Amino acid sequence: AQRGLMAEELPGHFQAEGLLEAFGPRLQPGQKVLLPRGDLAREWLADKLRELGLEVTEVDTYETVVTGEDDIELLKLLEEKRIHAVTFTSSSTVRNFIGILQRMGLKDPLPLLAGVKIACIGPVTEQTAVEAGLTPGLLPGEATIEGLVQELCRWNESTRLK
Template sequence: MIQSLPLLDKKVLVPRGENQAKSFSELVERYGGIPIEIPLIAFRPIEKNQRLHECLQALDTYDWIILTSNVTVETFFSFFKEEKVDSVLPRIAVIGKKTAEVLNTMGFSPEFVPSAYVAETFVEEFGPLLSRGSRVLLPKGNLAREYISSSLTKLGAQVDEVVIYETYMPEESRDRLAAMLAENKLDILTFTSPSTVDHLMEIVNEHGLHEQLKKCLIGCIGPVTEKKLRAWGLTVHASPKEFTVKEMIKSTIAYLEMEE
């Protein structure tokens, strides 16, 4: 146990679903905080369609496949069930070390991981590995940015994007989040993607909870999420240079200690 417990009795919103929240919540508890697990985002695989079927059947024609998140990895491999894909998989590039770890648990290793876990750095460092006409498969969620695809296309690659999962806010989270905010029962809000911001703000606007929101400390991961928060007019108190939950919590603690 960490002796100083800098988050002592602070109620921290953990915006992840049951399968992803455990390590996040344990980290909050290590520092004395009280994790409040309210998933602001959930994912479901799309039903197989002709476009997806054609991409999966043509895996061996691609030079690279880019997997941008844990969800992308898990969803992509779920389409194969018992089928063996190791003989047809192209070289694999991932955006973050957590994504690489999930990939490793499935028996595969990425051949490229960027130094920073954002799309801009990925393109800058991955681009030189491509030659004109390189075929790249980019599985993604329905709300994903098009930055990687458009940037690599400009570099001369042939990029096939295919939506493999949908992003949505769980219905059961809506009432609970509204009640917690209305009763000022959340001290720290954390955001892991732009979608988590939009989903929370949907509830805030629906229930008129803007004043309650001002009382919360806000931490986030990544410049795109930070930009989304600022676009909503919110103050960002903690946004670390390394885009991990651990560093976000550390950055939040640093802000609290500075305030004290």
């Protein structure tokens, strides 16, 4: 809005499926769609739009980069059970986190995460976490960073009361 662009529609839930649901009735074959996205985004939305006969131009607007550095402090904190929750904001964060732990020498990082609350931003990320062998325990009602933070705050407050 600050740059003069006004949203016509906001999805009911913040993932590709929600965006398609929000615009679905107004989409007509032949329409042109610009789809800015991250380099690792799912192809689902672009594929569905093309199935509906739309001309889709995909533009990678950011690149997901895995740090090249090992974080020995992270391992120490996990081993000492001083990390109580890990948040995942996308499927790539799940895969990259597990991959980094493996790169640091953990053949199976899952036991190190036992007892750590796994928070996922939305159902797609949650499914990726499950496929990686994690057991997600927090999922916000709204798949946004704000929703994830609020869910973490509720969980933190409930655990402090016990």
